[in-house]
Amino acid sequence: MDPLVDVIAEFNTAFRAHDLDAIMQLMTDDCVFENTYPAPGGTRHSGQDEVREAFAQFFQSSPHAEFVTEEMFAAGDRCVVRWTYHWAAQSDQQSFVRGVDIFRIRDSRVAEKLSYVKG
Numbered sequence: 001m002d003p004l005v006d007v008i009a010e011f012n013t014a015f016r017a018h019d020l021d022a023i024m025q026l027m028t029d030d031c032v033f034e035n036t037y038p039a040p041g042g043t044r045h046s047g048q049d050e051v052r053e054a055f056a057q058f059f060q061s062s063p064h065a066e067f068v069t070e071e072m073f074a075a076g077d078r079c080v081v082r083w084t085y086h087w088a089a090q091s092d093q094q095s096f097v098r099g100v101d102i103f104r105i106r107d108s109r110v111a112e113k114l115s116y117v118k119g
Contacts, residue, residue: 004074004105008081011103011110012069018059024052028111036099036117064088070098079103085117 007026014022033051035042035058045054064087071082081101088095097117104112 002074003108004077004079004103005072007105007108007110008072008074008079008103012067012081015055016067018063020052020056020059023055024048026110027051028106028109031110032112032114034114036115042115062087074105077105079105 011023011026014026027048029048030046031048031051033045033054035045035054037043043054045051066086068084068086069081070084071080073080079102081103082098083101084096084098086096097119099115099117102112102114102116103110
């Protein structure tokens with residue numbers, strides 16, 4: 001298996017478990033996370049403290065949500081993950097969305113997580 005894919009597989013396992021400590025140990029001190037909200041450009045979070053807080057807020061607001069990996073591959077210092085995000089929907093709401101994360105890996109840690117959503 002590709003070492004970059006291994007790093008992201010470990011990251012995704014920690015993310016699914018909502019394990020903030022494990023997630024942040026896998027990220028560089030100067031990490032960047034760009035989320036998908038608000039549309040169209042999302043919000044940029046920089047550094048361990050901001051990224052940790054963004055993930056903590058996400059987990060708190062979506063405790064039962066689930067990301068399912070559809071495809072994952074690496075090229076150079078990047079890893080791309082195509083995913084489906086599922087949440088508990090109200091009767092009149094869509095209960096999933098598809099998207100992509102583009103990760104940049106440096107020294108076996110996540111330096112950048114850029115998230116994009118379809119729709």
